[in-house]
Amino acid sequence: MIDRTAPTFVTGHRGMVGSALVRRLGAAGFTRILAATRHELDLRDQAAVDRWFDVHQPAYVIHAAGTVGGIHANASRPADFLYDNLLIHATVLHAACRCRVDKLLYLGSSCIYPRDCPQPIREQYLLTGPLEKTNEAYAIAKIAGLKSCEAYRRQYGCNFISAMPTNLYGPNDNFDLTSSHVLPALMRKFHDAAADGAAEVAVWGTGAPRREFLHVDDLADACLFLMDHSDQEETINVGAGEDIAIADLARLIRDVVCPAAHIVFDPSMPDGTPRKLLDVSRLHALGWRHRIPLREGIESAYQWYRSQLPAAVT
Numbered sequence: 221m222i223d224r225t226a227p228t229f230v231t232g233h234r235g236m237v238g239s240a241l242v243r244r245l246g247a248a249g250f251t252r253i254l255a256a257t258r259h260e261l262d263l264r265d266q267a268a269v270d271r272w273f274d275v276h277q278p279a280y281v282i283h284a285a286g287t288v289g290g291i292h293a294n295a296s297r298p299a300d301f302l303y304d305n306l307l308i309h310a311t312v313l314h315a316a317c318r319c320r321v322d323k324l325l326y327l328g329s330s331c332i333y334p335r336d337c338p339q340p341i342r343e344q345y346l347l348t349g350p351l352e353k354t355n356e357a358y359a360i361a362k363i364a365g366l367k368s369c370e371a372y373r374r375q376y377g378c379n380f381i382s383a384m385p386t387n388l389y390g391p392n393d394n395f396d397l398t399s400s401h402v403l404p405a406l407m408r409k410f411h412d413a414a415a416d417g418a419a420e421v422a423v424w425g426t427g428a429p430r431r432e433f434l435h436v437d438d439l440a441d442a443c444l445f446l447m448d449h450s451d452q453e454e455t456i457n458v459g460a461g462e463d464i465a466i467a468d469l470a471r472l473i474r475d476v477v478c479p480a481a482h483i484v485f486d487p488s489m490p491d492g493t494p495r496k497l498l499d500v501s502r503l504h505a506l507g508w509r510h511r512i513p514l515r516e517g518i519e520s521a522y523q524w525y526r527s528q529l530p531a532a533v534t
Contacts, residue, residue: 221448222280222323229254229278231263231312232285236392236436237327237385241282244440254278264307266314273315281316281324282443283309286362288329291354291424291492293399298357305361313368317378325447326382328366328455330432330498332359340499343384343455352493366455373453381450383443386459386498389517390436391524403433406470407522410477421474421481424489427467432497434460435517438510445508459498460510466491476518 222228228245232238233255245253254276261272263285287304294301309326316324333341334349346366351359369380393404400408406423413421442458450456464472470483503509512520 224249225251226279226322227252227254227276228280228282229276231256231281231283231308234392235284235288236388236390236394237284237439239392240390240436240440241284241443244437244444248444263311264304266311269311269315270318273319277319278316279322280447281312281321282447283312283324283326283365285312286327288358288401289394289399290401290405291490294355294358301355302357302361305358306364309361309365309368313365313372313380316380317372317376321378323379323381323447323451324369325443326365326369326380327443328362328382328384329358330384330386330457330459330496331355331493332362332366332384333496335493339495340461340497341457342499343457343502346455354490354492369455370453379451381446381452382455383446384455384457384498385439385442386432386434386457386496388434388436388439390521393436393521393525395525402431402466403469403473403518404521404525406473407477407518407525410474410481411522411525413481414478419480419482420484421470421478422484422486423466423470424486425466425491426487427470427485428465429491429493430463430465430495430497431469432459432461432463433469433514433517434458434510435512435521438512441511442503442508445506449506449508456502456506457498457500458503459500460514461498461500461504462514463495463497464514472515473518476515476522 335352337345369382372378389403394400395404395408
């Protein structure tokens, strides 16, 4: 197990994943959790990152920062997604190597696997086929991050590991309809319908694609587990090992948020990858499994979302 008293840097600590990591580390007894806001540290600036590492000397790094978004955001801002994510991993990994941190965990994303690879997706399918065009720029940047971890291990002996989370949801998610992922976007749509008394809710695509979802608190628990129990060079999938059709997901969220709403699918909008289910057998073999069922997680995520709204609209 890693030392709970050593300084541990969580990048992106205000985001959904980073904030869950801070909660989990705190609950596990970590006493020196390091964090920096974007105003305090621009992770795209190598000199600034080097100075920060020199001052704070983290022993461990969990690298969760990144520019993220759904299909619309990826399609409309591919240059931003590529530039930001390439630099954010490059600066942190370089500084971590230079300062000889004891261990670093880099978080990839399951969307970087080939669009049409066999299901469930095994780790070795990475780079075996064309990427999904709707998030190609983001995927290329995240693949570079994974390969950078391997390169630093091989050239400098750095204990850099990586994990490949599936689709995530939970507290501090992004609920903006122009940039969010599918689950929070649907939650927002049904909430707005309930508030406005709307009879119908439009859902992008046909509803046929299948997706896997993991509560962010489960991911945070998996990250701590990997920091304690894994030193493997190969990336490892982190997910629930179960998927659901988008149509069924929409109905599940509808039942939680706005039971009276009628769902209308819009097949003129893109579906994205037909199916994305991770093979999590390697993680299960190590001894970790997710704990939060999907409906329970959706209910708690919606409670959190409502808690953030002005009292007049909750």
